[in-house]
Amino acid sequence: VERTLAIIKPDAVHKAEEIEDIILRSGFAILQKRRVHLTPEQASDFYAEHYGKLFFASLVAYMSSGPVIALVIAKDQAISYWRELIGPTNTIKARQTHPDCLRAIYGTDDQRNALHGSESFTASEREIRFFFPDSII
Numbered sequence: 001v002e003r004t005l006a007i008i009k010p011d012a013v014h015k016a017e018e019i020e021d022i023i024l025r026s027g028f029a030i031l032q033k034r035r036v037h038l039t040p041e042q043a044s045d046f047y048a049e050h051y052g053k054l055f056f057a058s059l060v061a062y063m064s065s066g067p068v069i070a071l072v073i074a075k076d077q078a079i080s081y082w083r084e085l086i087g088p089t090n091t092i093k094a095r096q097t098h099p100d101c102l103r104a105i106y107g108t109d110d111q112r113n114a115l116h117g118s119e120s121f122t123a124s125e126r127e128i129r130f131f132f133p134d135s136i137i
């Protein structure tokens, strides 16, 4: 069993119950959950790898615009399976190519894409620690 970090981003928090149902029905266990309103500093830190990109400032503004829900979810191959379930980064494109993916359903536009999933084991460890600093990995 593998763990990954999922985030329900500000534009989809009003659909959190529905999304959590889908997570459970897809065979994940929800190990930890936390609702948190990130400061711009915390959002910048979380997305530090994107520092310097054209969309960095608006990404930080979006991610600190309202509460998010961070979830540690677990399942065999959780990292790749969750990324597959949420679909392509750009919601508009996702609606054309992967209409059943969660970003196509719950996302807003090319940036506000409803959900996050760690992209690798190393990223998942860092991101779980970011939101759940007391958790034992």
Ligand code: ATP
Binding pocket: 055, 059, 088, 089, 110, 111, 112, 113, 115, 116, 117, 118, 119
């Ligand atoms: P996440 O890390 O949130 O799961 P991802 O791995 O699919 O998403 P990244 O390339 O890591 O995508 O980008 C992080 C986030 O930055 C995206 O989820 C999206 O909200 C935003 N983003 C990425 N590319 C763009 C872009 N070209 N224009 C605007 N926003 C973008």
